[in-house]
C-alpha cells in the first residue's frame with residue numbers, strides 16, 4: 001500500500017544562524033536507493049533536523065537545539081551512522097560502546113527516520129548496520145532503553161529486542 005504514494009520532499013528547514021539544511025526534492029520510493037555510512041561531524045546539523053522532524057511526528061517535543069546537542073553528545077565517527085537517499089540524510093543512529101549489562105555491548109542512544117520515509121526499511125537497515133558493527137567488534141549484544149508508552153517500543157520488539165528486568169530510576173532534584 002505504502003508503495004503507491006510518492007514521498008515528497010524531506011522539507012526545508014532553517015536552523016537558527018545557519019542556511020537551510022535540507023534541499024527540497026522528490027523521492028520515488030519505488031526506486032530509491034538507501035545508502036548507509038558513518039556519521040561525520042559536518043552531518044550533525046542535517047542529522048539534527050531528522051531527529052527534530054522524526055520525534056515531533058510521533059508527539060515527542062524535541063527542539064533543533066536539543067537534537068543537535070544530543071548528537072554531539074554521542075558523536076563517534078565509528079559507531080554512529082546515517083541513511084542517505086539521493087545524498088540527503090533521511091535516517092540517523094547514534095551509539096557507543098558500553099559495558100553496563102553484560103560487560104561488552106553497543107548502546108544505541110537514538111534512532112530516527114524522516115517521517116515521510118517511515119516503514120520503508122530504513123530504520124531496520126540502520127539497526128542491522130549497528131548489529132554488524134557490534135558483532136565485528138566481538139560485542140555480546142546491542143541494547144537501548146525505551147518506554148512501552150512509545151510507538152517505537154513495539155517496533156523494537158518486532159526487530160528482535162527483548163525486555164529485561166532493568167528499570168530506569170530517576171530522582172528529581174529540588
Ligand SMILES: CC(C)(COP(=O)(O)OP(=O)(O)OC[C@H]1O[C@@H](n2cnc3c(N)ncnc32)[C@H](O)[C@@H]1OP(=O)(O)O)[C@@H](O)C(=O)NCCC(=O)NCCS
Pocket residue numbers: 054055058109110111112113114117118119120121122123124125150151152154155158
Ligand atoms: C522507529 C523508527 C526508527 C522505525 O524506522 P522505520 O524506517 O520506519 O522502520 P522500518 O521500515 O525499518 O520497519 C520495518 C518493519 O517494522 C514495521 N513497523 C514500523 N513501525 C512500526 C511500529 N511503530 N510498530 C510495529 N511495527 C512497526 C514495518 O511495518 C516493517 O514491518 P514489515 O517488515 O513486516 O513490513 C521510525 O518509526 C522513527 O523514526 N520513529 C520516530 C523516532 C523514534 O521513535 N525513534 C526510536 C526511539 S530512539
